[in-house]
Amino acid sequence: MAPIRVQSVLISESVDPRCRSILEENGIRVTEKHNMKKDELIAEIKDYDGLVVRSATKVTSDIINAASNLKIIGRAGTGVDNVDVDAATKKGIIVMNTPSGNTISAAELTCALIMSLSRHVPQAVMSMKAGNWDRKKFMGAELYGKVLGIVGLGRIGKEVASRMQSFGMRTIGYDPITPPEVATSWGVEPMSLEQLWPQCDYITVHTPLMPSTVGLLNDETFAKCKKGVKVVNCARGGIIDEAALLRALESGQCGGAGLDVFIEEPPKDRSLVNHPNVVSCPHLGASTKEAQARCGQDIAQQIVDMVNGKNLVGAVSCSVFRGHMQTNLISSGSDQQNNIIMT
Ligand SMILES: NC(=O)C1=CN([C@@H]2O[C@H](COP(=O)(O)OP(=O)(O)OC[C@H]3O[C@@H](n4cnc5c(N)ncnc54)[C@H](O)[C@@H]3O)[C@@H](O)[C@H]2O)C=CC1
Numbered sequence: 607m608a609p610i611r612v613q614s615v616l617i618s619e620s621v622d623p624r625c626r627s628i629l630e631e632n633g634i635r636v637t638e639k640h641n642m643k644k645d646e647l648i649a650e651i652k653d654y655d656g657l658v659v660r661s662a663t664k665v666t667s668d669i670i671n672a673a674s675n676l677k678i679i680g681r682a683g684t685g686v687d688n689v690d691v692d693a694a695t696k697k698g699i700i701v702m703n704t705p706s707g708n709t710i711s712a713a714e715l716t717c718a719l720i721m722s723l724s725r726h727v728p729q730a731v732m733s734m735k736a737g738n739w740d741r742k743k744f745m746g747a748e749l750y751g752k753v754l755g756i757v758g759l760g761r762i763g764k765e766v767a768s769r770m771q772s773f774g775m776r777t778i779g780y781d782p783i784t785p786p787e788v789a790t791s792w793g794v795e796p797m798s799l800e801q802l803w804p805q806c807d808y809i810t811v812h813t814p815l816m817p818s819t820v821g822l823l824n825d826e827t828f829a830k831c832k833k834g835v836k837v838v839n840c841a842r843g844g845i846i847d848e849a850a851l852l853r854a855l856e857s858g859q860c861g862g863a864g865l866d867v868f869i870e871e872p873p874k875d876r877s878l879v880n881h882p883n884v885v886s887c888p889h890l891g892a893s894t895k896e897a898q899a900r901c902g903q904d905i906a907q908q909i910v911d912m913v914n915g916k917n918l919v920g921a922v923s924c925s926v927f928r929g930h931m932q933t934n935l936i937s938s939g940s941d942q943q944n945n946i947i948m949t
């Protein structure tokens with residue numbers, strides 16, 4: 607494939623500084639403008655060949671249509687649900703992400719939320735800071751011997767499984783793509799969702815957001831769970847239906863929720879965040895120095911490789927990307943496999 611000419615890149619969010627320096631070392635002009643409103647981005651984008659984003663920049667079709675020179679959208683992270691990949695494809699714009707750079711960080715935060723739910727650490731800390739010494743209110747339960755259901759056995763699901771197994775949890779899981787023998791080799795018992803729901807003390811979701819995963823946990827599926835089940839969403843807002851979750855928390859069907867992500871970020875409706883049995887974070891799964899360094903570095907290197915016409919073997923149409931059923935197509939930057947979407 608012929609090299610792609612990229613002379614200018616706009617970075618629209620806080621990305622590790624290595625991203626900028628790698629691009630500049632390779633002769634690409636970089637402009638950083640954070641927190642732009644949609645209209646500002648529409649006005650700005652025509653001046654650039656490349657755009658680097660994280661999850662907060664919504665790269666909608668009107669932005670893409672205004673991007674007369676854009677050739678590459680680089681997502682320094684995993685989920686590309688904030689990018690209209692179809693609109694990009696129609697305009698011949700390449701979309702690429704760095705999906706393994708933040709896997710460990712997202713898995714670790716998931717485990718932190720599971721542990722917070724089991725021992726009420728955030729609530730106890732708040733109580734202490736308010737001047738209390740309440741040893742009765744925060745009675746917890748061990749994770750040892752409990753059942754963790756993992757919905758989505760991809761990169762993050764696998765890492766969560768191994769970490770929680772070290773706490774003595776039994777891990778069961780569902781994934782329509784990961785072969786059962788692979789799940790078993792990770793110590794996860796593969797099964798259908800119908801089998802999984804009633805067995806879990808904890809459920810954690812690690813799927814992309816797509817039509818088949820919207821509202822995976824809803825009124826009907828909550829009703830199939832054990833009373834008091836605790837749930838964690840460190841993947842994407844909406845995989846657990848937020849209204850159904852609130853109802854389940856209020857009825858006691860759900861005993862607690864750990865939420866890193868929301869349908870609307872930041873959430874205007876604070877009913878879930880303010881619920882006493884909810885521990886929440888402002889989408890911090892990938893917010894570690896290490897994950898940001900990997901993602902920033904990898905996305906810059908992938909853009910540079912693209913410009914130099916390197917590592918394009920195996921790049922295919924973006925239809926392969928649908929629903930994260932990504933094929934690992936290219937290896938660049940670090941020793942990780944990166945996913946790439948060609949138009
Ligand atoms: N909170 C945060 O800051 C972060 C969130 N994420 C999100 O975490 C999620 C998982 O990321 P990865 O593990 O890297 O993705 P992945 O692509 O490695 O794994 C996703 C898995 O979900 C499975 N899946 C698809 N449809 C399913 C369904 N209907 N039911 C069950 N499983 C299904 C796929 O087969 C795949 O194995 C993504 O939504 C990603 O955007 C990723 C990094 C950081």
Ligand SMILES: O=C(O)C(=O)COP(=O)(O)O
Nearest residue numbers: 660661662683684685892
């Ligand atoms: O990589 C992902 O999918 C994430 O959700 C991380 O988002 P962020 O890069 O922290 O805005």
